[in-house]
Amino acid sequence: MNMIEVRGLRVVAGASPEPVVEIVKGVDFTVKKGEVLALIGESGSGKTTIALALLGHARSGCAIAAGSVKIGDTDILTLGVKARRALRARTVSYVAQSASAGFNPARTIMDQVIEPALLHKLMTLAAAREKAIALFRALALPEPDTIGERYPHQVSGGQLQRLMAAMALITDPAVVVFDEPTTALDVTTQIEVLAAFKRVIRELGTTAVYVSHDLAVVAQMADRIVVLNAGRVRENGATAQVLDAPADDYTRQLLAATRHPEAELAAPAGARETPLLQIRGLSAGYGRIDAHGVPAVRVLDDVSLCISRGGTLGVIGESGSGKTTLARVVAGLVDRARGEILLDGKPLPAKLSERTLDQYRRVQIVFQNADTALNPSRTIADILARPMNFYHGLCGAAAQKRMLELLDLVKLPASIAKRQPGGLSGGQKQRVNLARALAARPALILCDEVTSALDTVVGAAILDLLAELRRELGVSYMFISHDISTVRAICDDVIVLYAGRCVEAGQRDALSAPPYHPYTGLLVDSVPELRPGWLDSRRASTLTALPPLGAESDAPELCSFRSRCTARIDGTCNVVPPPLKKLPSGADILCHHSAADLVRIQTTETVAA
Amino acid sequence: MNRHAPTHATTVLYDPPAAGAPEEPQAPAAAKRGPLRRLVSRFSVLGLIGLFIVVFWLAVAFIGPVVAPYKGGAVTSTEIFGSYGPAHWLGTDYLGRDMLSRILFGTQYTVGLALAATLLASGIGTFFGLIAAVSGRWVDEILSRLFDALISIPSKVLALVVIAAFGSSIPMLMMVAALAYIPGAFRISRSLAVNLMTLEYVQVARARGERLFYIARVEVLPNMIHPMLADFGLRFVFIVLLLSGLSFLGLGVQPPNADWGSLVRENIGGLAEGAPAVLMPAVAIATLTVGVNLLIDSLRRHGSRSHGGGK
Numbered sequence: 001m002n003m004i005e006v007r008g009l010r011v012v013a014g015a016s017p018e019p020v021v022e023i024v025k026g027v028d029f030t031v032k033k034g035e036v037l038a039l040i041g042e043s044g045s046g047k048t049t050i051a052l053a054l055l056g057h058a059r060s061g062c063a064i065a066a067g068s069v070k071i072g073d074t075d076i077l078t079l080g081v082k083a084r085r086a087l088r089a090r091t092v093s094y095v096a097q098s099a100s101a102g103f104n105p106a107r108t109i110m111d112q113v114i115e116p117a118l119l120h121k122l123m124t125l126a127a128a129r130e131k132a133i134a135l136f137r138a139l140a141l142p143e144p145d146t147i148g149e150r151y152p153h154q155v156s157g158g159q160l161q162r163l164m165a166a167m168a169l170i171t172d173p174a175v176v177v178f179d180e181p182t183t184a185l186d187v188t189t190q191i192e193v194l195a196a197f198k199r200v201i202r203e204l205g206t207t208a209v210y211v212s213h214d215l216a217v218v219a220q221m222a223d224r225i226v227v228l229n230a231g232r233v234r235e236n237g238a239t240a241q242v243l244d245a246p247a248d249d250y251t252r253q254l255l256a257a258t259r260h261p262e263a264e265l266a267a268p269a270g271a272r273e274t275p276l277l278q279i280r281g282l283s284a285g286y287g288r289i290d291a292h293g294v295p296a297v298r299v300l301d302d303v304s305l306c307i308s309r310g311g312t313l314g315v316i317g318e319s320g321s322g323k324t325t326l327a328r329v330v331a332g333l334v335d336r337a338r339g340e341i342l343l344d345g346k347p348l349p350a351k352l353s354e355r356t357l358d359q360y361r362r363v364q365i366v367f368q369n370a371d372t373a374l375n376p377s378r379t380i381a382d383i384l385a386r387p388m389n390f391y392h393g394l395c396g397a398a399a400q401k402r403m404l405e406l407l408d409l410v411k412l413p414a415s416i417a418k419r420q421p422g423g424l425s426g427g428q429k430q431r432v433n434l435a436r437a438l439a440a441r442p443a444l445i446l447c448d449e450v451t452s453a454l455d456t457v458v459g460a461a462i463l464d465l466l467a468e469l470r471r472e473l474g475v476s477y478m479f480i481s482h483d484i485s486t487v488r489a490i491c492d493d494v495i496v497l498y499a500g501r502c503v504e505a506g507q508r509d510a511l512s513a514p515p516y517h518p519y520t521g522l523l524v525d526s527v528p529e530l531r532p533g534w535l536d537s538r539r540a541s542t543l544t545a546l547p548p549l550g551a552e553s554d555a556p557e558l559c560s561f562r563s564r565c566t567a568r569i570d571g572t573c574n575v576v577p578p579p580l581k582k583l584p585s586g587a588d589i590l591c592h593h594s595a596a597d598l599v600r601i602q603t604t605e606t607v608a609a
Numbered sequence: 610m611n612r613h614a615p616t617h618a619t620t621v622l623y624d625p626p627a628a629g630a631p632e633e634p635q636a637p638a639a640a641k642r643g644p645l646r647r648l649v650s651r652f653s654v655l656g657l658i659g660l661f662i663v664v665f666w667l668a669v670a671f672i673g674p675v676v677a678p679y680k681g682g683a684v685t686s687t688e689i690f691g692s693y694g695p696a697h698w699l700g701t702d703y704l705g706r707d708m709l710s711r712i713l714f715g716t717q718y719t720v721g722l723a724l725a726a727t728l729l730a731s732g733i734g735t736f737f738g739l740i741a742a743v744s745g746r747w748v749d750e751i752l753s754r755l756f757d758a759l760i761s762i763p764s765k766v767l768a769l770v771v772i773a774a775f776g777s778s779i780p781m782l783m784m785v786a787a788l789a790y791i792p793g794a795f796r797i798s799r800s801l802a803v804n805l806m807t808l809e810y811v812q813v814a815r816a817r818g819e820r821l822f823y824i825a826r827v828e829v830l831p832n833m834i835h836p837m838l839a840d841f842g843l844r845f846v847f848i849v850l851l852l853s854g855l856s857f858l859g860l861g862v863q864p865p866n867a868d869w870g871s872l873v874r875e876n877i878g879g880l881a882e883g884a885p886a887v888l889m890p891a892v893a894i895a896t897l898t899v900g901v902n903l904l905i906d907s908l909r910r911h912g913s914r915s916h917g918g919g920k
Contacts, residue, residue, distance in 0.1 A: 331816040352815060360818035373809040377831035386827075387817060436813070 002070075003207040004031040004054065004175060009067035011049050011058060011231075023049050023062065025231040031175075031224070036201060036208045038218040038239075040254070041228035042455035043426070050228070051177045051211045055092050056084040071175055089116035093168035097180040099160040103152040110148030113167045122171055135166040138203060139196045158189035162196050169200065176201075178210045182217060186318040186482060187526040194220055194528075194535060213455055215258045216528035219243055220535035227251045239532050257460035258530060274345045276476050277307040277330070277444055282339035284329045295337050299325040301500040302557075303339075307444065307493075312470065312477040314491030314508070316484055316523060322500040323480045324368075327446040330478070331365045343444075361391045364437035368449035370429035374421035380432055381417040387439040406435040409472075410465060427458035431465070438469065444476045451486055463489055484511060484527050496520050499560040506587020515598030517589040518568075519561045549574050559590065567593060567601050656907025662900025666893075670720040673713035682706065682865040690876070690884035700885035702876050708886050711872055712893055718868035720897070722779065722852055726786035727845040733787070734794025735837055739825045741795070742802030753799070756792040764789035764851060772860045782861060786848045797840050801833040835908075842905035846898045853894055869894050 011024040024046040031037045039047040049062065056076040058064050068075045071091055076084060088094075093116070096102050103112055113135075114128035123131065129148070136144035139162040152160060161181055168176050178197070182190040198221060201208050210221050218225060218239075225242040227235040227250065235248040246252050282303045287296030299322045307313045315323045328334040330341060332352040341348040343362060349355050367373040374383060384403050388394040394402055404414050410431040421429055430450060437445050447466070451459035467490055469475060481487050487494060487508075494511060496504040496519060504510070504517040511524060528534060549562065550570050557577040562568050569592060578590045583598075591598070652660060678698075679685050684705050691701035699708040741752040768785045775781055802825075805811060811828050819828075853870030855861040862868045867875065872890035879887045 333812055333816055352818065355818065357818060360816070363816075365813060365816050367809040367813070369809060373813060375810045375828055375832065378827070390817065390819070440817070 001033050002030045003033040003035070003072065004029075004037075004209070005068075005070040006030070006050070006054075007068045007070075009050065009053055009069060010065040011046070011053060011062055012065045013062045022065075023231050024053070026067070027228075027231070027233055029226050029233065029236055031207055031209065033207055034205045035224060036210055036222045038210045038212060038222035038225045039228060040212055040215060040218050040225055042213060042457060044230070045228040046231040047211045047213075047228050048179055051094075051179050051209060054175065054177055054209060055088050055094055057088075086120070089168075089173065090120050090122070090171050091173055092175045092177065093171065093173040095161075095165050095168045095176065095178045095181050097183055099164040099181075100152065100157065102164055103160065105152050107151075108148065109150055109152060109155070109163055112152075113148065113163060113170060116167065117170050120171060128170065132166060132170055135169055135200070136163075138200045139163075139166055140192070140199070141166075141196075156189070158185050158193050161185065161193050165197060165200065169204065169206070172204070174207060176206050176208045178208060180211055180213070183212070183214070187484070188318060188522055190217070191526045191528070191535070191538070197221070198535060214528070215243070215254060215456070216530050219530055219532050220528055227254065243530055243532070253457060255530070257457045274309075275306045275342075276309045276311070276344060277305075277478070278342040278345075279303060279305050279330070280340050280342075282326075282329065282336055282341065284325055284334055284336045289337065293337055298337075299500050300329065300336075303495075303497070303500070303502045305495055305502070305505065307476050307478060309443075310470070310474045310476055311493065312479055312491045314487035314494040315478060315480045315497060316482065316487050316494060316520075317497035318482060318523075320499070321497040323482075323497050324448055325500075326497070327365060327448045327478060327480055331363060331446055333365075357391065361440045362443040363446065364440050364442040364444070365446040366430075366433050366437050366448065366450050368452055370426055370433055370453065371421075373433050374429055376421050379418055379420055380424075383421075383432065384417075384435055384439050387436060391440050402439070406439055409438065409469065410435045425458075426454055427462065430454060430458075430462055434462075434465070434469075438473070438475075442475060444478065447477050447479045449481055450479075452481065452483070459486070466490055484523050488512075496523070501560045501590065503561060503591075504587055504589045506583070506585060510583065510585040510587035513585075514602035515583055515585075515595050516587070516602070517561075517591050518565045518593075518598070518601075520589075521598075521602050522564075559592070567598075569593075652907045655903050659900045659903025659905075659907065662896055663904050666716060666720055666897050666900070669713060670716045673716045677707075677710040677713040679707040679710040683710075690879040690882060690886055693885060699889045702872070702886040703878055708889055711867060712869065712890055714866075715868045715872055715890065716893075718779075718862050718866065719849060719852065719870070719894075722783055722862075722868065723786070723845055723849045726783045726848050726852075727790070727841060729783065729787035730790035730844055730848070731794045731837065731841045734791045734796075735798040735830075737791075738795045738798030738800075739802050739829060741799045742806055743821045743825045743829065749799075752795075756795045759788075760792035760796070765854065768851065768855060769858070769860065772855065777860050777863055779862070782852060782855065786851055789851065790844050790848060794837075794840065794844060798833065798837060801836055802829050805829045805832055839905050839908050842901050842908065846901050849894065849898060849901075 006027060006029050009024055009027045010022060012020050012022050014020045027046075027050055029037065039050060041047045049059070052059065053064055053069055054071070056069065056079065064077060067077070069077050071087070074087075076087060079087065103109070110129065110132060113132045114125070117123050117128040117131070118125065132148060133144050136147055141147055141159055141162055147155065147159075147163075155163065165176075165178075165181070181197070182193050185193060194217065210218065212218050222239050225235070225237065225239055226233055227242065227248065229250045234250045235242060235246065237247070242251060243255070246255060282300055283294065283298060284300040285295035285298040289295050303322075303326065305313060315326060317323045325334055329336050330348075332348075332350070332355060336350050343359060348359060348363075381403060384406060385395070385399050388399050388402055403417060407414055407417065412428060412431050412435070416424070416428065421432070424432065433450075450466075451462050454462060463486060466477065466479075470477065477490070479487060479491055488511060491508050494504075494506060494508055495502050496517060498519045504520050510516060511520065514521065516524065525538065546564075546566060547568055548570060549568060552558065552574040555575065555577055559565070559573050559578045562573045565573065568574075572592050576592070578592050581589050581591060581595070583589060583595050593601070685707050686697060686701045686705040688701055689703050689705050691697055691705070693700055697707050697709065699712065702708055702711060737752055737756070741749040767789055771785050771788075772781065806829065811824060814824050814828050852861055852868065853873070856868050856870030857874045859871075859874065862871055864871070869890040873887060873894075876884065876886035876890075
């Protein structure tokens with residue numbers, strides 16, 4: 001029996017005197033009862049618009065122009081405003097991407113979770129509370145009995161996302177729409193949230209529509225996949241078929257972008273003598289600086305690294321690990337508390353104002369968010385001309401020529417030069433960002449999560465571009481990312497940051513097989529594979545409880561990962577700072593376990609999987 | 610975030626365009642419409658009304674003295690507080706002068722003075738606000754506290770004290786009005802600039818080694834100009850009211866010249882008989898303030914729309 005039936009759905013933006021853009025151009029699909037359907041596509045493919053149409057809703061400025069959306073036996077597009085409202089949250093409910101924006105910070109979580117049930121007068125207050133607590137338990141939330149008394153800011157982002165799912169499920173809706181619910185989360189958190197969603201969907205037998213741009217995530221969640229591009233259905237099939245035998249070119253493109261081919265290690269020939277950038281014992285942070293010169297909030301703690309000429313260093317870590325601060329310290333935007341940075345063997349002053357023009361030129365930074373990294377009131381030509389003029393004194397025809405070269409280098413059409421950033425797509429803006437950095441002819445580019453805000457296909461294109469520029473121009477990168485697979489695709493060396501400490505440093509191959517630092521292990525295991533069932537097998541292997549840990553000594557430099565480590569040793573990890581060890585792969589780690597121990601722990605996990 | 614902005618679908622240029630995904634051209638359609646139509650479509654109906662009123666009064670300020678039927682100070686009738694009539698369209702004042710001419714002559718004082726004072730206040734306030742935002746902590750701290758101290762003095766009391774001490778003259782009125790409204794402009798421009806300073810394109814400029822002046826001029830100022838213009842309009846209205854208030858108290862423009870505020874005061878005796886001499890200048894003040902406010906509101910709405918979603 002079909003639970004959802006969408007026929008010939010068309011959604012347009014803009015009223016008729018203005019130019020009308022069709023966002024969804026005639027989409028058909030059906031979902032059987034109890035099935036999970038994934039809508040996958042890039043931004044602008046219309047996936048969220050379709051998801052909202054399932055609730056009979058179109059965003060302001062948009063209108064559902066034609067088609068039918070049947071949930072069960074009712075065509076919701078024929079219903080009036082009032083009937084649609086009665087349907088929402090009761091028959092169809094919605095889990096949004098940003099849970100933090102979906103909760104009212106001034107009310108307790110419980111009040112908000114049970115609100116849909118009370119609003120539709122489906123159950124009494126006491127029954128709703130009981131039901132909510134049962135849902136909290138099913139979603140594997142900590143302290144399910146009392147978590148409802150807290151306020152939204154008192155729980156983590158991943159927990160809030162699960163609480164939002166509880167809010168959607170409290171009325172036992174026939175259909176739940178998940179709109180990119182894990183996109184904004186860290187990899188390790190994403191896995192927990194996905195596992196919780198999967199379990200609760202299976203237990204309740206809910207029909208679900210899961211919107212995402214990430215094929216690997218979808219592979220874990222969905223029974224069927226609908227691939228969308230520019231408002232049209234490109235492919236509609238069972239998960240295994242779409243992943244293994246895609247029928248459509250666009251699906252193949254998407255799959256290729258998800259599986260990053262590993263670049264060859266370009267061994268920097270004989271450039272070992274003076275590394276381009278060397279950092280020794282760097283500490284930095286925010287807040288008041290105490291008597292020892294240490295700031296109140298330490299973001300980076302004793303980090304050392306080295307980037308060879310033409311080499312690429314990957315910096316991996318979750319949010320809050322200090323990776324962005326590292327780039328900002330090197331760029332001079334954040335003061336450092338201790339340690340030294342050497343550029344070409346010469347010390348780089350901590351303060352921006354003390355650096356020379358040449359030092360400015362040699363280090364360029366590219367930020368994550370392409371939208372805010374370009375001045376919206378200037379044209380692309382102005383933006384690119386400034387560093388040329390500033391560093392090289394180029395102007396007039398010479399600058400024009402160089403600008404065209406740069407645009408060509410980052411594969412943008414020359415016509416773009418006269419436009420302003422507002423008229424560019426995310427990927428184009430990121431290319432302009434890169435071109436601006438390249439205009440200075442730098443030796444080192446600090447790439448801070450440059451692909452994180454982009455779609456899979458666009459992000460893969462940017463990665464290819466970075467690799468190509470490196471081959472052609474010999475620039476070095478410090479490539480900061482939370483995504484281990486992109487780091488693998490582009491970097492020679494890798495350091496892993498956790499809470500401002502460098503817990504592992506080695507060559508890229510150190511990430512491909514155990515042994516690694518337990519935290520690196522967690523990161524590697526958290527990257528979803530393009531294989532249905534991966535999540536289930538992984539969950540079975542990581543359900544081991546954390547070993548108990550006794551009282552902690554007040555030795556200063558204890559392992560920062562001890563509170564989450566599954567391999568921690570009571571009496572060692574909480575008492576003695578971890579020693580620096582060299583693994584057979586050549587990587588240095590901060591851990592008490594020996595290489596042999598780590599191999600044993602980490603391979604048994606893999607075997608169990 | 611504008612991840613799902615519909616225009617994205619049509620601006621993907623770097624991949625070979627997917628088959629069957631037509632590129633919808635949008636720009637030419639907007640350019641085809643005439644300039645007047647574009648102007649009309651930019652403003653709402655209320656915004657257009659505001660624009661019309663403001664343009665009207667600005668025109669009157671310039672051509673008023675030329676088209677006025679009588680000389681500004683000339684006593685032209687024996688009737689005082691006369692009513693509407695063919696010889697005196699808006700009646701006569703307490704000395705029998707033609708009210709229409711008085712208002713037409715007064716416009717340049719009210720509009721001109723207020724405009725000059727607002728330009729001064731907004732210009733100086735924005736300048737210091739920018740300086741405070743882009744320079745270091747100490748400069749910001751000193752400037753902010755200084756203007757905080759100024760803001761704590763009620764503007765009307767400040768104006769009264771200064772004018773009582775130094776006497777009333779046109780330049781003095783202009784300076785007093787500007788001084789009273791600089792701190793407000795400073796506060797707004799500083800907070801706008803501080804927000805812009807944290808954006809990544811400013812960070813990139815700083816890491817590039819740009820001087821503070823360049824950052825302020827190129828990276829920050831153009832992106833805060835729109836809200837500052839809206840603020841300019843608001844400030845203009847406040848200054849018109851302040852100057853009218855001062856004139857009403859007899860401290861503003863001195864006789865025989867008169868701005869609208871002094872016209873109301875002069876003719877306050879006619880209020881009981883409902884003489885147009887007291888009503889008309891008040892109506893003029895009201896229409897100007899309402900008109901400017903309508904115009905600003907539509908400007909501000911337009912500005913916030915163009916800011917939303919980073920477009």
